[in-house]
Amino acid sequence: MASNPLLAEFLSGSRRALAKLISAVENDGALARTLLDELYAKVGHAYRLGITGPPGAGKSTLVDQLAKTIRATGKTVGIIAVDPTSPFTGGALLGDRVRMTDISTDPGVFIRSMATRGSLGGLSQKAQDAADVLDVFGKDFVIFETVGVGQSELDVVEAADTVVVILVPESGDSVQAMKAGLMEIADIFVLNKADRDGAQRAVHELEAILHLRPAAPWNPPVSATVASHGKGIEEVWKRIQEHRDFLLQDNRLVAKRKQRLEKKIRELVSRRLKQEFWDEEARRLLSQSLDNFQNEKLSPYRVVDELMEKFKTSLQQRMEN
């Protein structure tokens, strides 16, 4: 029993309603909040994949191929592509994504691009909320696709059950990936463009680096692909299924999802606290101390003490009224 006509349409399987619900989530309004509260009890069916790697590694192509492979097994797929938009480049550097038409016209596949433009944080929350919507819609798999640069992009893929990191056989690529924090989050490595020079060496380099790591219950495998020719995709799919089987043992998937939920709640709390804290009076107090900062030179720690006191007092007043 849906309380809202859009929700009723959504639950009856309308793609149009699905698209509208995801837009509501992107716009982050009261409607989204109400809908998510209602939907949440049904979340948990979809298996979530995160696919990331440096610009130009061939992520979109690999995601499209993977979606085709999953579709061939009869399962449905939702794709959430997060495009980073730098304030400098305006996103123009990456160019417009051109999706393979056979995927985008398949009714069993739903693709949505989300931009990072300006949204400081909150992106990973929105991507997760969108995944929840796709999940309740009945998608068997949800794929997050994002460039592996920047914390907010890492947050997006970390919301996945299985994380696939794509690299290419270029000098220093794996070292860069390591410094960017990609090595820690990868469950599976894919060396794409494996028909290029140096591919074999790059695979060995990567495996050598991985062997430095202490043995764990799951040791990330390395697969070589040429996504543009569909080569190696079956193997990646097999690795993903193996990782899923691994997570289904010993309650690991439940534990992982619990951790993810905890992270999400903690982030939401931080955002709410900020919203409540920075009311008009707090902003006025802040701008006062900033205007005086050259004369008074109050330590920032003291300014924060004052602001905290004010926050507590005004919370108390609000509760008394």
Added chain:
Amino acid sequence: MASNPLLAEFLSGSRRALAKLISAVENDGALARTLLDELYAKVGHAYRLGITGPPGAGKSTLVDQLAKTIRATGKTVGIIAVDPTSPFTGGALLGDRVRMTDISTDPGVFIRSMATRGSLGGLSQKAQDAADVLDVFGKDFVIFETVGVGQSELDVVEAADTVVVILVPESGDSVQAMKAGLMEIADIFVLNKADRDGAQRAVHELEAILHLRPAAPWNPPVSATVASHGKGIEEVWKRIQEHRDFLLQDNRLVAKRKQRLEKKIRELVSRRLKQEFWDEEARRLLSQSLDNFQNEKLSPYRVVDELMEKFKTSLQQRMEN
């Protein structure tokens, strides 16, 4: 009049006391807080440089050369080198930094390495606090040196008055830098290892990318260096002085430092709010909903609502007692 013997020793110019104060800042205790409150009125003398770039770009060498150049003008220098320590590599990948001995034995230079190990956020705060300490100690220049990967490292260099981004003539380096957000924060670009193949092409590529950007009051120049042979350092130093002169016009430096202070206060507020929020009861409530998450499936937004209510009530109770 210093309230603390260590502070008195520090204010009389003791390097030993300086080192101790910075350690106190790193350990983030009550002592550091008291000392920073007392010192803060004297902050503002030192000019702050941020030097960043990908691993292997030659940052340490360039910083050492720059420090020598600054010392030759009779000015003193403090260096805060932030080494990222990945939980995976344990920092071993970069190897230990070997500093040039002629710099590290100069009493006019103070070098301190700070590790990122595990400190989720807070690193940039600590680096800034350490810079404040060096500032009050009387250093004319403070240099932040850090690997240009990851948000916390970007936060460190962003606390500088002038940011120098170092690149090397390797394919895709400038594109990677752009995606990593380095382009937006650079006031000056240095193409180091300019004796390598492709250096001229790399300079042109970088300049071409920079020309895509709309003209601004300050347009970042590109300098070519071979830091290991001391080549080009004088030019970099000249560019830094030009950028400083630029900031000294039209109140720009004051405005920049004001913005930096605002950012710092906002971050401190977020940390304090988190600390106050996640008391024993909140953690217990969170772990209860997490334990139930598969059965109850309360939306995370509802869990946050409950936690916020509890927070307000307990704040009120604490204030009444």
